[in-house]
Amino acid sequence: MKKTLFDKIWEQHVVDERQDGSSLIYIDRHLVHEVTSPQAFEGLRNNKRPLRRPDLTLAVADHNVPTENRIEGIKDDIARIQVETLEKNIKEFQVPYIPLMDSRQGIVHVIGPEQGFTLPGCTLVCGDSHTSTHGAFGALAFGIGTSEVEHVFATQTLVQKRPKTMLIKVDGKLSVGVTAKDIALGIIRNLGTSGGTGYVLEYAGEAISNLSIEGRMTLCNMSIEAGARAGLVAPDNKTFKYIENRPMAPKGDLFEKSLEDWKQLPSDNGAHYDKEIKIDADSLEPHLTWGTSPEDVLPINSEVPDPNKLEKESLKNAMQDSLDYMGLIPGRPLTDIKIDKVFIGSCTNSRIEDLREAAVIAKGRKVNDSVHAMVVPGSGLIKEQAEKEGIADILIEAGFDWREPGCSMCLGMNPDQLKPKERCASTSNRNFRGRQGRDGRTHLVSPGMAAAAAIAGHFVDVRNFNLK
Amino acid sequence: MKSFNKLSGVVAPLPQVNIDTDAIIPKQFLKTIERTGLGKHLFHEKRYDKENNLNSNFILNKAPWDGAKIIVAGDNFGCGSSREHAPWALLDFGISCIISTSFADIFYNNCFKNGILPIVLEEKNIHEINELALEGIEISINLEDQQIIAQNKIYKFEIDPYRKHCLLNGLDDIGITLETEDKINLYEDKLNNKKWHVPDKI
Ligand code: SF4
Numbered sequence A: 001m002k003k004t005l006f007d008k009i010w011e012q013h014v015v016d017e018r019q020d021g022s023s024l025i026y027i028d029r030h031l032v033h034e035v036t037s038p039q040a041f042e043g044l045r046n047n048k049r050p051l052r053r054p055d056l057t058l059a060v061a062d063h064n065v066p067t068e069n070r071i072e073g074i075k076d077d078i079a080r081i082q083v084e085t086l087e088k089n090i091k092e093f094q095v096p097y098i099p100l101m102d103s104r105q106g107i108v109h110v111i112g113p114e115q116g117f118t119l120p121g122c123t124l125v126c127g128d129s130h131t132s133t134h135g136a137f138g139a140l141a142f143g144i145g146t147s148e149v150e151h152v153f154a155t156q157t158l159v160q161k162r163p164k165t166m167l168i169k170v171d172g173k174l175s176v177g178v179t180a181k182d183i184a185l186g187i188i189r190n191l192g193t194s195g196g197t198g199y200v201l202e203y204a205g206e207a208i209s210n211l212s213i214e215g216r217m218t219l220c221n222m223s224i225e226a227g228a229r230a231g232l233v234a235p236d237n238k239t240f241k242y243i244e245n246r247p248m249a250p251k252g253d254l255f256e257k258s259l260e261d262w263k264q265l266p267s268d269n270g271a272h273y274d275k276e277i278k279i280d281a282d283s284l285e286p287h288l289t290w291g292t293s294p295e296d297v298l299p300i301n302s303e304v305p306d307p308n309k310l311e312k313e314s315l316k317n318a319m320q321d322s323l324d325y326m327g328l329i330p331g332r333p334l335t336d337i338k339i340d341k342v343f344i345g346s347c348t349n350s351r352i353e354d355l356r357e358a359a360v361i362a363k364g365r366k367v368n369d370s371v372h373a374m375v376v377p378g379s380g381l382i383k384e385q386a387e388k389e390g391i392a393d394i395l396i397e398a399g400f401d402w403r404e405p406g407c408s409m410c411l412g413m414n415p416d417q418l419k420p421k422e423r424c425a426s427t428s429n430r431n432f433r434g435r436q437g438r439d440g441r442t443h444l445v446s447p448g449m450a451a452a453a454a455i456a457g458h459f460v461d462v463r464n465f466n467l468k
Numbered sequence B: 001m002k003s004f005n006k007l008s009g010v011v012a013p014l015p016q017v018n019i020d021t022d023a024i025i026p027k028q029f030l031k032t033i034e035r036t037g038l039g040k041h042l043f044h045e046k047r048y049d050k051e052n053n054l055n056s057n058f059i060l061n062k063a064p065w066d067g068a069k070i071i072v073a074g075d076n077f078g079c080g081s082s083r084e085h086a087p088w089a090l091l092d093f094g095i096s097c098i099i100s101t102s103f104a105d106i107f108y109n110n111c112f113k114n115g116i117l118p119i120v121l122e123e124k125n126i127h128e129i130n131e132l133a134l135e136g137i138e139i140s141i142n143l144e145d146q147q148i149i150a151q152n153k154i155y156k157f158e159i160d161p162y163r164k165h166c167l168l169n170g171l172d173d174i175g176i177t178l179e180t181e182d183k184i185n186l187y188e189d190k191l192n193n194k195k196w197h198v199p200d201k202i
Helices: A006-012 A038-046 A078-092 A108-114 A130-139 A145-153 A180-192 A213-226 A237-243 A253-261 A313-326 A353-361 A380-389 A393-399 A445-458 B084-095 B106-112 B123-134 B161-169 B173-178 B181-191
Strands: A014-018 A022-026 A029-032 A056-062 A123-126 A140-143 A157-161 A164-171 A199-205 A231-234 A275-280 A287-289 A298-300 A341-344 A370-377 A423-426 A441-444 B006-009 B011-014 B070-073 B097-100 B117-118 B140-142 B147-150 B153-156
Touching: A006 A014, A006 A140, A006 A199, A014 B181, A022 B181, A029 A108, A029 A145, A038 A078, A038 A145, A056 A108, A108 A123, A108 A130, A108 A213, A108 A380, A123 A130, A123 A145, A130 A140, A130 A213, A130 A231, A130 A237, A140 A231, A145 A157, A145 B173, A157 B173, A180 A213, A180 A275, A180 A287, A180 A298, A199 A213, A213 A237, A213 A353, A237 A253, A237 B147, A253 A370, A341 A353, A341 A445, A353 A380, A353 A393, A353 A445, A370 A445, A380 A393, A423 A445, B084 B106, B097 B123, B106 B117, B106 B161, B123 B147, B123 B153, B153 B173, B173 B181
Parallel strands: A029 A056, A029 A123, A123 A140, A164 A199, A164 A275, A199 A231, A341 A370, A341 A423, A423 A441, B011 B070, B070 B097, B097 B117
Antiparallel strands: A014 A022, A022 A157, A287 A298, A287 A441, B006 B140, B140 B147, B147 B153
C-alpha cells in the first residue's frame, strides 16, 4: 500500500483502536504555556494523577508577558498570577521550563523548533491552535483544548478520529516580494476558513520545496485559519540541516540513525489523498486582508470589495458589517488604506528570516510620522541574532520600536493593544474583531508588506520598493 | 463531567457565520486559572458597551433569551483559537447545546469534554429553528433518541456513538483511557528503541 506522510506518522502512533472507530494516539512531544494549562494541572491534582512523561514536555510563558521593561516584572496582577501558577506547576510536576528571563524564552511555536524539541515524524501537541506550525518539519502537530492537555499530561495519549488528507500542490516559482505568507493567504482565499475542516493538509510542489524552513513554518502555521488542525511538509535536507545540533535534538550517532527513519517519511509516489488542490505560485501576488476573517483576503492591487455585488442577502449583510467594522468604503483601492500601527511578530512571522525581510525594506528609510511600528522577535535567541546581524540596528534606525519576545499584539493579552478604530498592518494570523484590542482594525500581511506600509503610511505593493 | 440527556429551553439565535472563540470569550478573560465564572463575560464585546453597561440590543441581554439554554448559529461556529474558555463561558452562562450547520474542529471536541452537545443540522432545518428562536419558542433536545423536538416537528441528528455514550453518562475521558494503561505501557516499551524518543535536556 502506498502511503502519505500523514498515514505513516499516524500508523506509527496508534496505541489502541477503539470500537467506535477512534484511535488512541501516542504523543511524542507536548508544549505547554501559561494560558491553557492551569486548569489541566489542577485537574491532575484534584484526581491525584501523576504527569506521566514530564521528559516529553516543555513549558514556557509567552502569551501574557510584557515586551518592554521585562526586568520590572509583570504589572498586571492577573497575568502575573497566571505565569506564577505555571512556575509553581512545572516545579510540582517536574516539567522542563524556559524561564521568563532566559534568552531562550519566546513564543511556544518558535522555541519548539529552535530548541530541537520538534522533530520529523513525531506527534506534537499544545493547548494552542497554531501548533500546526510544527508541521513544517513533517511532524503531525495540532492544537488541543485544556481537557486534552490534561489527557496528555495523565496518559501521554489522545483519543482521535483519523482525519482526512488533502494535498495542496503549489507548483511554479514565487516572484520577488511574494512570500510564504502570501501562499498561506492565497490558499485561505481559495479554501475559505472552513474548507480545511476535518483534513490534515500536506503542502508539496516546487514552491514548497523552495521555501526555507521558516517559510514552511509560516505556511503550516496558517493551516488552522483554513479550518485544518494540521499542515505538513515532507522533511528534506533543509529540515535535517535545521535540526542538526539543536540542543534537544538527537546528536552524533543517534542523529544519523534518526535520519534513516526520517528519510522514510515523505509520501510515496501515487499515494491516495481524499482531496487534492493545485495553486499556481507564479500567479500569486502579495496579499492583504480587508475584513474580519482571514478568508476576507485579496491581492494588494485590488479594490475594497462591494457587498452589492453579492447575491445572497446574508453574505451581503455579513460583508457590509465587516466593512463597517473595518471602516472601509467599497471600490476604493486597497493601497489607499492608511494605517496607524504596524506589528511585525507572532508565531506566523517573527523568525529571523521575517525580520530580515522587513529590514531589507526598512534599510535607509524612515517609518512614516503617523505610524507606530513594533517589531517583536519570536524568541530571545532570534532577538540576539538580529542584533548580531545588524538587522536590529537597521530597524531601530528606521524608527521601528524594537521589543522583547512574546505573543504581544498578536492577541493583545499583554499591554500591546490597538485602541478603538486604530488600524494595523500585522504579520500575525487572525484579523478577528477585537483580537488586537477592542474595535481595533487588523490587516494581515507579510513582514515585507508590513514594513513597506510602515514607511509609506498606507498599504503599498512591496514590489515597488526596488527589490532585487 | 456533567452528564447530558434531555434539555428544554429557549434558543438564542446567532445567525452570523464564523463566530470565533475570540468573540465568544475575549482574551482579557483568559487570564483566569479557574474553569468557572466566565459566563458573565460570554460575548463580552457584544454584550457590554464601552462603559461596561449591558447593551440592551444584544440578543442574550433580552428576555427570554437572557435565559437561553441553546444557541442556533451560522456556519463554522467556534473557529479560531483553541481556548476551552469558550465552552466554559457558554456553560457558565447556561448554554449546553449549540446547533449549527458546521463547527470548527477543536471547539467541537472541547464541547464534548464539558458536557455541551453540539448538533449539526442542514441549513434548511437551521433556518426553521432560527425562526422559532426569534419568537422565543422553547424546543427540546433528547440525546438518547437523537432528536430535536420543536413545536410539532422532530429533527433527527447524527452523533458519534462513543461521544454520545460519554455525554449521556458524564464519563471522564482520562479515566476511560487509563483503563487501558497496559497498552500505553506496551507501546512505550517498544518506543524505547526509537532513537529520538526522549529529547535531550535543556
Ligand atoms: S503568537 Fe499569536 S497565534 Fe501565536 S501562539 Fe501567540 S497568541 Fe497564539
